[in-house]
Amino acid sequence: MTELKRILLVEDNPRDVELTLSALEEHNLANEVVVTRDGQEALDYLYRRAQFKMRGAGNPAAILLDLKMPKVDGLEVLRQIKTDANLKTIPVVMLTSSREEKDLVMSYNLGVNAYVVKPVDFSEFVDAVKELGVFWAIINEPPPSSIRATP
Amino acid sequence: MKERNSIWGAGRTLAVLPPIVAFFFQSVFWSGIHPYVWFLFYPAVFFSSWIGGMEGGLIGTGISTVIVWWFFIPPEHSLALKSPMSVLSAGVFVGMGILFSVFHSRLRKANERLETRVRERTAELTAVNASLERQNEERSHTEEQLLLQKTALEAAANAIFITDVKGTILWANPSFVALTGFTMEDTIGRTPRIAQSGKQDKTFYKNLWDTVLEGRVWRGEIVNKKKNGDLYTEEMTITPVRDSNGRITNFIAIKEDISERKQAEDKIRNAEQRYKSTLDHMLEGCQIIGNDWRYLYLNNVADEHNRRPKEELLGKRYMDMWPGIESTNVFAVLRKSLEERVAQSMENEFTFPDGSNGWFELRIYPVPEGIVILSIDITERKQVGERLRESEQRFREMFDDAPVAYHELDAEGRFVKVNKAELSLFGTTAEEVLGEYGWKFTADEIQTRERVLAKLAGTMPPSDGVERTYRRKDGTSIPVVIRDRLLRDRAGKIVGIRTITQDIADLKRAEREIRTLNAELEQRVIERTAQLEAANKELEAFSYSVSHDLRAPLRHIDGFADLLKKQSGASLDEKGQRFLKTIGESAKQMGMLIDDLLVFSRMGRTEMQHETVNTKEIVNSLIERISHDVQGRAIEWVVDGLPNVEGDASMLRLVFQNLLENAVKYSRPREKARIEIGCADKDGAYNFFVGDNGVGFDMRYAHKLFGVFQRLHRLDEFEGTGIGLANVRRIIARHGGTTWAEGAVDKGATIYFSIPKGRKETV
Numbered sequence A: 001m002t003e004l005k006r007i008l009l010v011e012d013n014p015r016d017v018e019l020t021l022s023a024l025e026e027h028n029l030a031n032e033v034v035v036t037r038d039g040q041e042a043l044d045y046l047y048r049r050a051q052f053k054m055r056g057a058g059n060p061a062a063i064l065l066d067l068k069m070p071k072v073d074g075l076e077v078l079r080q081i082k083t084d085a086n087l088k089t090i091p092v093v094m095l096t097s098s099r100e101e102k103d104l105v106m107s108y109n110l111g112v113n114a115y116v117v118k119p120v121d122f123s124e125f126v127d128a129v130k131e132l133g134v135f136w137a138i139i140n141e142p143p144p145s146s147i148r149a150t151p
Numbered sequence B: 001m002k003e004r005n006s007i008w009g010a011g012r013t014l015a016v017l018p019p020i021v022a023f024f025f026q027s028v029f030w031s032g033i034h035p036y037v038w039f040l041f042y043p044a045v046f047f048s049s050w051i052g053g054m055e056g057g058l059i060g061t062g063i064s065t066v067i068v069w070w071f072f073i074p075p076e077h078s079l080a081l082k083s084p085m086s087v088l089s090a091g092v093f094v095g096m097g098i099l100f101s102v103f104h105s106r107l108r109k110a111n112e113r114l115e116t117r118v119r120e121r122t123a124e125l126t127a128v129n130a131s132l133e134r135q136n137e138e139r140s141h142t143e144e145q146l147l148l149q150k151t152a153l154e155a156a157a158n159a160i161f162i163t164d165v166k167g168t169i170l171w172a173n174p175s176f177v178a179l180t181g182f183t184m185e186d187t188i189g190r191t192p193r194i195a196q197s198g199k200q201d202k203t204f205y206k207n208l209w210d211t212v213l214e215g216r217v218w219r220g221e222i223v224n225k226k227k228n229g230d231l232y233t234e235e236m237t238i239t240p241v242r243d244s245n246g247r248i249t250n251f252i253a254i255k256e257d258i259s260e261r262k263q264a265e266d267k268i269r270n271a272e273q274r275y276k277s278t279l280d281h282m283l284e285g286c287q288i289i290g291n292d293w294r295y296l297y298l299n300n301v302a303d304e305h306n307r308r309p310k311e312e313l314l315g316k317r318y319m320d321m322w323p324g325i326e327s328t329n330v331f332a333v334l335r336k337s338l339e340e341r342v343a344q345s346m347e348n349e350f351t352f353p354d355g356s357n358g359w360f361e362l363r364i365y366p367v368p369e370g371i372v373i374l375s376i377d378i379t380e381r382k383q384v385g386e387r388l389r390e391s392e393q394r395f396r397e398m399f400d401d402a403p404v405a406y407h408e409l410d411a412e413g414r415f416v417k418v419n420k421a422e423l424s425l426f427g428t429t430a431e432e433v434l435g436e437y438g439w440k441f442t443a444d445e446i447q448t449r450e451r452v453l454a455k456l457a458g459t460m461p462p463s464d465g466v467e468r469t470y471r472r473k474d475g476t477s478i479p480v481v482i483r484d485r486l487l488r489d490r491a492g493k494i495v496g497i498r499t500i501t502q503d504i505a506d507l508k509r510a511e512r513e514i515r516t517l518n519a520e521l522e523q524r525v526i527e528r529t530a531q532l533e534a535a536n537k538e539l540e541a542f543s544y545s546v547s548h549d550l551r552a553p554l555r556h557i558d559g560f561a562d563l564l565k566k567q568s569g570a571s572l573d574e575k576g577q578r579f580l581k582t583i584g585e586s587a588k589q590m591g592m593l594i595d596d597l598l599v600f601s602r603m604g605r606t607e608m609q610h611e612t613v614n615t616k617e618i619v620n621s622l623i624e625r626i627s628h629d630v631q632g633r634a635i636e637w638v639v640d641g642l643p644n645v646e647g648d649a650s651m652l653r654l655v656f657q658n659l660l661e662n663a664v665k666y667s668r669p670r671e672k673a674r675i676e677i678g679c680a681d682k683d684g685a686y687n688f689f690v691g692d693n694g695v696g697f698d699m700r701y702a703h704k705l706f707g708v709f710q711r712l713h714r715l716d717e718f719e720g721t722g723i724g725l726a727n728v729r730r731i732i733a734r735h736g737g738t739t740w741a742e743g744a745v746d747k748g749a750t751i752y753f754s755i756p757k758g759r760k761e762t763v
Helices: A014-025 A040-047 A074-083 A101-110 A121-137 B002-014 B017-035 B042-070 B084-155 B174-180 B202-213 B259-283 B298-308 B329-340 B379-401 B420-426 B446-459 B505-571 B575-604 B615-630 B649-666 B699-704 B724-734
Strands: A007-010 A033-036 A062-065 A092-096 A114-117 B157-166 B169-172 B217-227 B230-240 B250-259 B285-290 B295-298 B344-351 B357-367 B369-379 B403-409 B415-418 B464-471 B479-487 B495-502 B613-614 B634-640 B643-648 B672-682 B685-693 B739-743 B751-757
Touching: A007 A040, A007 A121, A014 A121, A014 B505, A033 A040, A040 A074, A062 A074, A062 A121, A074 A092, A074 A101, A092 A101, A101 A114, A114 B174, A114 B403, A121 B505, B002 B042, B002 B649, B042 B084, B042 B329, B042 B699, B157 B174, B157 B615, B174 B250, B174 B724, B202 B217, B202 B250, B230 B259, B230 B464, B285 B298, B285 B446, B295 B298, B329 B344, B329 B357, B329 B369, B357 B379, B403 B420, B403 B613, B420 B495, B446 B495, B464 B575, B479 B505, B505 B575, B575 B649, B575 B724, B613 B615, B613 B649, B615 B649, B643 B649, B643 B751, B649 B685, B699 B739, B724 B739, B724 B751
Parallel strands: A007 A033, A007 A062, A062 A092, A092 A114, B634 B672
Antiparallel strands: B157 B169, B157 B250, B217 B230, B230 B250, B285 B295, B285 B369, B344 B357, B357 B369, B403 B415, B403 B495, B464 B479, B479 B495, B613 B643, B672 B685, B685 B751, B739 B751
16 A cells, blocks of 8 residues: 555635545545644644644645635745744645735745645546645655654 | 425435436447447436335336437437337336336335334333333332331331231231240241130131131230230231232231230229229119219119119209109209209108108218219118107006016116006105115115115126015015016116016915915825725735635535535436536636636736737747647638737737637637638737637627627537636737727637737736
């Protein structure tokens, strides 16, 4: 069996979470996905704070990050990740509804690794998420500090 | 002939003698002579005829015959004739006698003729001799005269030379040498051409030769050249000389150097010309009137003054030309000058025959010929004077009546002039002001005094639009603007100052109002700008929300519909399945609408890039991509003449993308689609077009094509949102161009857009 790497999904909208997860599930990629529901939670996870105090060490192999979220939004999360010496090596993929140019520009300025616009068409969405999952969870070799899934 | 007659008479008498002599000797010597009776008488008859000629001979013969017959022929002393011999001898004798007579007669006649001839010839010779002597005398006289003439010619002051008929100089006098500088050796045997100057042309010489060769005298002026090269003018007379047969044998040329005379003449002519020219071109009219009142001379200015051409006046009497002039003052003055020989001058208003008037200043001088009248037209001066007076009057009235306040100060700064407006401005009267110092009525008296004196001294520039506060007589103050003008005399010295004082109380008030209004306006602009900025922010937030928040639920609708289909699709009937499908499709359609609307909105908002755009490259890459998407369809692409343009590459790419996708979409029913993309360079713009052979459109709806959400086809015919061409129009408009379309139902459509070459952006 192919080794799956852990992916952190940061998404405030439960429907999107559900669609994303079901898309990943369709391809058996959902097992090692950690979901955080907003930016604050995502940062807590990454810094092993609050509810994630007890989680094992190691960074996710990739972060799928929504842009527009309550509390701390995606761009802020991205900024913090990319300015943190320990975190900046984690590949971050923006997975968002926004096609706004300024979001694109800002994301890339902050060092995002990929920017994917969520298609309205569900089948396209499924394809996009599947490809993301395959790429980041299977094909891409993450930085050494990443968490390896336990067999 | 008398003489001859006498001789002739003597001859006849003497002819008798020989027979008598012969009778004597025969008688004496008869014995010896006997029987030759006639012997001695032959010579006697011969002598008689010799002496007496015909008559003498016949007389001698007769006498001899009688003597012999009577005395010697036997019978003696009778006339009887016995023997025939005697008759014969007598007959022979008589015959001989007649012969002798005839002979001598002839001889004598011949002799006489000869003598007559001799005499005549002698007389002729004598006459000839006498004539010769006379001629001799005459010749010696002529020779003397010739010598005299030659001497005269040699001594003549005029240069003279003689040529043969060909023009070769045979003789020349010393004056010729002196005149021309050519020596005798230079001259004799040569032709006068040696002195040619080249100043006369061939025609001149031909005319000269034609004249003299016809035997006529030629006379004329000719410019020749001396041996030293100097040119001189001579007057030459060439006289042809004919021999007794009338043939021209020689020419005599007499020349006179008239250079000096010419110069003198020229000088006189020039001087005359100069005087005449001076008179002609004088600015004054000049007329000379003779002592008999006839016009002798008028110059051109006089023509103007008289308003008549000189040709009309010259030679005519003054009073005849100007009827009624004799009763005028000017005539009296002219007459006084003419009769009393005194110079006069006057100003005269002259009334012309046409009734118009002119003013002239006349100066009249007596001259030997009569009087000279110099005239100057002072009509204008008079008129100017009149106008000046009127103008001064007008100016004075304007000064007094002007709504702005004027005053003039003298060099000491005292009022010399003040107008009504200024008096009413300061609430004072002329009596109170005139003679007072200019600073008496100002609020800042001391400062004003210093300033006025400084301006008058030239150490401070005159005020031009300076604001001051003045004080009225009643003590209230008024804001004014003053404008100074320094008054100078001819030498440039400042002799006063003229000031315009303008009451600006109203102006000040208006200015304050405007300032307040401006401030308010500015505030309003700031507020409005803030509002606009807020609206803009809202708009951005709105489009951001649209982009993000509205898309999410759509995605969810589609996503969950899909999930529902997967989950429970099998348990749904056909209708239920179609509902699910419709839900998904509607969501997708709305997603597309939102996307397109966002793009449309962004095209209006985003900043344009200015770069050189290779439209050919854009079109080719789009064709490649689109062809990939519509594999299986037969599309003939015709791309031609696409230029580089100035503009925003991504926007223009969107334009072409919309147009090409439309062309592909609307030509879908065609078995073979033909899509043509091209460009024409016209009127300083690139006119692009994208044409297809698709379903086309009805031109009646062409105006709707470029509107937002405007569609000419139903969704189930051709998919789309109705944003594409609206986007095209917006982008092209931002590039300063226009869009239009041509088409017909089922005949295809062509969409045009222009991009001006001069880059300009409109919003």
